[in-house]
Amino acid sequence: MGDRETGVVTLKVNGKEITVREGTLILDAAREAGCHIPTFCYQATLSGVGSCRMCLVEIEGQRKLQPSCVTPVMSGMEVKTESESVISARQAMLEFLLSNHALDCPVCDKGGECELQNMVYTYGPRKGRYAEVKIRHHEKDYVLSPVIVKNSNRCVQCMRCVRVCGEVVGRGVLGAIGRGAHQEETSFLRSYLDCDHDGMCIEVCPVGCFMRRPYRYRARPWDLRGSRTVCPYCATGCRMTIEERDGEVVRSIAREGEGFNDKMLCARGRFGYDILNSGGEERLTTPLIKKNGMFEPVSWEKALSIIREQFTKADPRRLGGIASAALTNEELYLFQRLVREVLGSGNIDSTSRWDAATTGAFIFATGITGGGVSIYDCMEAETVFVVGGQVSEENPVTDYIIRYVSDSSRKSVLVASTRAMKLDTSAELSLRHLPGRLGALFNGLVLTLYEDNQERLEGIKEIGVLKGRTVTDLAAECGVSEADLRALCARLESSGSISMVVGTDLLRFREGISGLRLLGDALRALGKVLKILPVLDRCNQRGAWDMGVHPLFGPDYRKVERAGLGCDGMLDQAMDGAMDALYVVGEDVVNMYPDRTFAEEALSRVGFLVVQDVSLTDTARMAHLVLPGAYPGEKEGTFTNQEGRVQHISRLLEPPGQARVDLEIIEAVGSSIVHGFSDGTPQTVFDEIRREVSMYRDAAFSGGSPDGWLVKKSARRLEGFELIEEKKVSLDADPEHPYFLVTGNHIFLSGSLSRRSGILNELVREAVVEISEEAAGELGVIDGQTVSVSGRGFDATYSVRIRKGTPREVVFIAENFEDKAANRFYKRGDVVPRVKITA
Amino acid sequence: MLSEKVKEEIRGLFKKYRTKRSACMAAMQAVQREVGHLTEEDMREVAEMLGINPVRVHEVGAFYTMYNVQRPVGRYHIQVCTNLSCSLLGAEHIVNVIERRLGIKVGQTTPDNKFTLSTVQCLGSCGTAPMMQINDDYHEDLTEERVVEILDGLE
Ligand code: SF4
Ligand code: SF4
Ligand code: SF4
Ligand code: FES
Ligand code: FES
Numbered sequence: 001m002g003d004r005e006t007g008v009v010t011l012k013v014n015g016k017e018i019t020v021r022e023g024t025l026i027l028d029a030a031r032e033a034g035c036h037i038p039t040f041c042y043q044a045t046l047s048g049v050g051s052c053r054m055c056l057v058e059i060e061g062q063r064k065l066q067p068s069c070v071t072p073v074m075s076g077m078e079v080k081t082e083s084e085s086v087i088s089a090r091q092a093m094l095e096f097l098l099s100n101h102a103l104d105c106p107v108c109d110k111g112g113e114c115e116l117q118n119m120v121y122t123y124g125p126r127k128g129r130y131a132e133v134k135i136r137h138h139e140k141d142y143v144l145s146p147v148i149v150k151n152s153n154r155c156v157q158c159m160r161c162v163r164v165c166g167e168v169v170g171r172g173v174l175g176a177i178g179r180g181a182h183q184e185e186t187s188f189l190r191s192y193l194d195c196d197h198d199g200m201c202i203e204v205c206p207v208g209c210f211m212r213r214p215y216r217y218r219a220r221p222w223d224l225r226g227s228r229t230v231c232p233y234c235a236t237g238c239r240m241t242i243e244e245r246d247g248e249v250v251r252s253i254a255r256e257g258e259g260f261n262d263k264m265l266c267a268r269g270r271f272g273y274d275i276l277n278s279g280g281e282e283r284l285t286t287p288l289i290k291k292n293g294m295f296e297p298v299s300w301e302k303a304l305s306i307i308r309e310q311f312t313k314a315d316p317r318r319l320g321g322i323a324s325a326a327l328t329n330e331e332l333y334l335f336q337r338l339v340r341e342v343l344g345s346g347n348i349d350s351t352s353r354w355d356a357a358t359t360g361a362f363i364f365a366t367g368i369t370g371g372g373v374s375i376y377d378c379m380e381a382e383t384v385f386v387v388g389g390q391v392s393e394e395n396p397v398t399d400y401i402i403r404y405v406s407d408s409s410r411k412s413v414l415v416a417s418t419r420a421m422k423l424d425t426s427a428e429l430s431l432r433h434l435p436g437r438l439g440a441l442f443n444g445l446v447l448t449l450y451e452d453n454q455e456r457l458e459g460i461k462e463i464g465v466l467k468g469r470t471v472t473d474l475a476a477e478c479g480v481s482e483a484d485l486r487a488l489c490a491r492l493e494s495s496g497s498i499s500m501v502v503g504t505d506l507l508r509f510r511e512g513i514s515g516l517r518l519l520g521d522a523l524r525a526l527g528k529v530l531k532i533l534p535v536l537d538r539c540n541q542r543g544a545w546d547m548g549v550h551p552l553f554g555p556d557y558r559k560v561e562r563a564g565l566g567c568d569g570m571l572d573q574a575m576d577g578a579m580d581a582l583y584v585v586g587e588d589v590v591n592m593y594p595d596r597t598f599a600e601e602a603l604s605r606v607g608f609l610v611v612q613d614v615s616l617t618d619t620a621r622m623a624h625l626v627l628p629g630a631y632p633g634e635k636e637g638t639f640t641n642q643e644g645r646v647q648h649i650s651r652l653l654e655p656p657g658q659a660r661v662d663l664e665i666i667e668a669v670g671s672s673i674v675h676g677f678s679d680g681t682p683q684t685v686f687d688e689i690r691r692e693v694s695m696y697r698d699a700a701f702s703g704g705s706p707d708g709w710l711v712k713k714s715a716r717r718l719e720g721f722e723l724i725e726e727k728k729v730s731l732d733a734d735p736e737h738p739y740f741l742v743t744g745n746h747i748f749l750s751g752s753l754s755r756r757s758g759i760l761n762e763l764v765r766e767a768v769v770e771i772s773e774e775a776a777g778e779l780g781v782i783d784g785q786t787v788s789v790s791g792r793g794f795d796a797t798y799s800v801r802i803r804k805g806t807p808r809e810v811v812f813i814a815e816n817f818e819d820k821a822a823n824r825f826y827k828r829g830d831v832v833p834r835v836k837i838t839a
Numbered sequence: 840m841l842s843e844k845v846k847e848e849i850r851g852l853f854k855k856y857r858t859k860r861s862a863c864m865a866a867m868q869a870v871q872r873e874v875g876h877l878t879e880e881d882m883r884e885v886a887e888m889l890g891i892n893p894v895r896v897h898e899v900g901a902f903y904t905m906y907n908v909q910r911p912v913g914r915y916h917i918q919v920c921t922n923l924s925c926s927l928l929g930a931e932h933i934v935n936v937i938e939r940r941l942g943i944k945v946g947q948t949t950p951d952n953k954f955t956l957s958t959v960q961c962l963g964s965c966g967t968a969p970m971m972q973i974n975d976d977y978h979e980d981l982t983e984e985r986v987v988e989i990l991d992g993l994e
Contacts, residue, residue, distance in 0.1 A: 171892070173892045173894060175892075175895060176898055177898060178901045179902055187894055188883075188892065188893040189879060
């Protein structure tokens with residue numbers, strides 16, 4: 001048929017000739033030609049079902065109308081989208097849909113933004129002929145989850161909800177029950193859902209069947225004022241719009257075509273918006289000063305003058321700053337200028353969890369300095385290797401994209417992790433390795449490659465470190481069968497292009513980084529096209545590094561002349577009574593540092609501790625002076641997600657009371673010491689970033705593509721990313737404490753911000769410990785039972801969650817529960833703490 | 840609770856399919872053969888064995904009339920086709936005859952739990968309409984006399 005060789009097809013749509021790629025759907029071709037075809041069941045990211053028949057078109061020479069959403073174009077086709085028969089078919093379909101529709105628009109939350117309403121308004125018949133009794137599935141709306149409420153009487157049976165839950169979220173807890181007009185899309189026997197509560201089913205439902213429970217009867221779309229922002233809960237960096245009515249944020253929503261994530265958000269992004277409303281007693285609304293152990297409000301002028309006095313009298317080597325990776329690029333950039341230029345100190349960090357040398361090595365090994373890599377480009381590879389983290393829970397939308405793209409294009413996905421994860425079901429091969437043994441895994445892969453390709457890999461001298469090792473003993477070391485390790489390697493070897501999706505386990509366990517680098521070198525030497533996507537948890541972690549909030553390098557990864565101290569080093573120095581002042585912005589060191597007792601002790605010895613945050617965190621409680629900052633929805637700026645995508649966030653609300661935007665505070669602190677430090681508007685700071693950080697040289701502050709803007713490769717030669725010496729993580733047997741404790745982010749929580757969301761906390765009512773099926777058997781416990789977990793020095797009770805497929809000896813506690821903080825199980829230097837569980 | 844025997848049978852089915860979930864229909868049939876219908880618990884257990892959510896099992900059960908989801912039936916489940924061909928050749932009369940003979944209406948079960956009467960859509964036996972299915976057997980070219988004879992002949 002015509003253009004075989006070229007792979008393109010020429011056809012006519014409403015008389016207009018267009019040329020599109022072979023295999024394009026008529027629907028997409030028509031849209032390209034500027035002809036709009038209405039649809040219900042079609043959704044670009046979902047499999048085609050062609051069930052609603054709204055998209056029927058006439059094709060010259062074919063007697064029957066054809067559904068354009070499942071029919072590919074053919075050369076020479078003449079398609080009509082507005083012929084008489086098409087128009088009448090559309091009307092008939094709508095009349096048919098309405099025949100059993102509840103028509104209760106006045107009380108339906110979807111009214112005003114309902115696809116059915118809009119469709120009937122545009123194309124519909126003005127009258128229905130159906131006079132029979134309508135089918136009603138139920139009388140009252142029913143609650144499906146803490147965040148979902150359901151009314152099936154409005155359903156158009158497009159099956160988007162069922163498909164999105166299975167194909168994108170990967171849960172498959174919704175089904176279509178019954179046939180024909182009696183079919184109802186719901187959960188098993190309409191039971192309360194135990195699912196990811198991401199509300200994807202709500203977002204895709206064209207009508208008012210799946211509804212947001214917290215938004216119920218709260219507003220009409222025309223009452224809302226929205227602003228485009230980026231979700232602050234992980235570095236996937238999903239675009240979303242938060243919307244308020246009368247000063248209260250009532251929902252966050254992701255819309256098709258408004259960001260790289262289209263309609264995708266996870267529970268945190270879709271329901272964690274209520275932190276913006278948590279004014280009340282939680283929210284800091286004025287600067288506070290500690291007097292005799294009690295906090296008292298203090299004016300900004302007074303607060304700033306105290307800071308100036310304390311900061312200027314301190315010895316710069318005994319000073320430092322820690323700024324959270326949840327601040328904007330502008331804030332972080334200005335913060336490092338403040339610490340370096342104004343305070344004259346090199347002690348600066350953006351995390352309290354990871355050690356500075358390790359993050360430096362990680363940045364280099366994952367190629368972050370090489371510029372941004374879109375996740376969709378990564379998904380073009382033949383094989384996608386997900387390793388070093390729990391993507392499905394830590395970065396849910398990253399998991400969705402991997403799942404739906406790989407399932408629909410039959411890519412091979414390989415997974416290696418310490419715990420079972422949702423992505424396993426999409427994986428061709430899924431391995432469980434011991435915690436802290438990624439190095440052995442990577443080295444095992446390298447050695448296997450080397451066995452097969454000695455000559456081609458001879459040039460990589462680092463392979464020398466593997467002399468004397470065997471694949472068998474490396475496999476044993478990481479707890480993987482040799483056959484599995486070899487199978488994984490064979491899959492990599494047979495792929496021409498590979499993308500590695502690499503998580504933060506390398507940082508948590510401080511190992512595997514040299515192995516990753518070696519594997520990368522080996523794969524490249526074998527001619528593979530290799531892309532690496534780092535998967536990070538804090539929303540602007542990559543931005544924080546790009547801005548130089550790191551003791552080893554400045555903005556644009558410029559090596560600093562004299563390395564400063566990271567969080568670890570600063571705490572050490574504080575312990576010795578040698579920290580005069582510390583400025584902490586947005587980071588809850590006490591709850592995040594892997595050894596809470598140590599962090600508390602060290603912070604208590606800091607001469608003058610200033611903490612800037614939105615609420616009185618455990619770290620803020622220890623401060624001498626507390627400054628009230630702002631949430632992302634209250635500020636303007638940019639975030640850079642894990643792909644290196646720079647996205648603009650705009651301001652919806654003003655910070656309450658005397659709370660101020662962090663950028664303004666940092667600017668005020670700087671200006672109080674050095675006159676004219678910065679004028680501190682997000683736009684001017686961003687312009688400065690563009691000049692100073694070559695990776696951002698062409699970035700636009702706002703406007704531009706809805707998909708944001710990927711950072712470029714640094715224009716400078718990079719140096720100073722030496723490999724760190726990795727210590728072998730001890731996994732020696734401890735009969736008293738037989739389980740390995742692994743920590744990370746909970747699927748519904750991330751960092752301390754999310755803990756202030758009432759809605760998210762309703763999804764996780766109690767602290768949970770996740771254990772394997774085997775361990776549950778050994779302990780004789782069932783799901784939901786309370787157990788006590790004890791380590792060397794801390795114990796607490798948790799509710800059990802059994803996870804099938806996790807190895808027997810691995811247990812998991814999220815890093816997000818302050819009252820039973822996982823970091824209490826750590827003694828400084830511990831990488832994999834050992835615990836005991838008792839029923 | 841599924842019996843060990845049924846579980847064994849379901850495990851045996853896995854060998855016949857490329858994925859476990861493909862065994863869904865056959866597994867449900869195996870359960871139903873033993874107890875006559877499928878309870879909520881049965882669906883959960885089948886789903887667990889197949890590694891899928893129970894709603895998937897329910898979907899299949901609710902789609903095909905041959906599964907009796909949460910609907911206990913008598914020892915003999917009579918399913919009379921009332922689709923076009925059968926109706927044109929007197930299916931309605933056949934239903935009436937059965938209703939009168941057993942003293943129950945469509946959808947009901949006799950008090951002795953022997954018979955349940957249902958009407959169903961085309962069973963693909965239009966050439967021999969009117970017809971009905973009792974448990975796993977087809978009875979075709981029905982007449983009033985044949986129906987009575989068949990019913991009376993059942994233990
Ligand atoms: S919230 Fe997500 S996992 Fe739960 S039913 Fe909806 S789509 Fe499925
Ligand atoms: S509930 Fe909504 S998304 Fe699901 S089938 Fe009905 S109309 Fe479609
Ligand atoms: S938490 Fe991460 S994955 Fe979830 S919506 Fe926010 S940015 Fe996206
Ligand atoms: S959109 Fe094409 S059939 Fe529904
Ligand atoms: S119509 Fe009754 S078997 Fe087909």
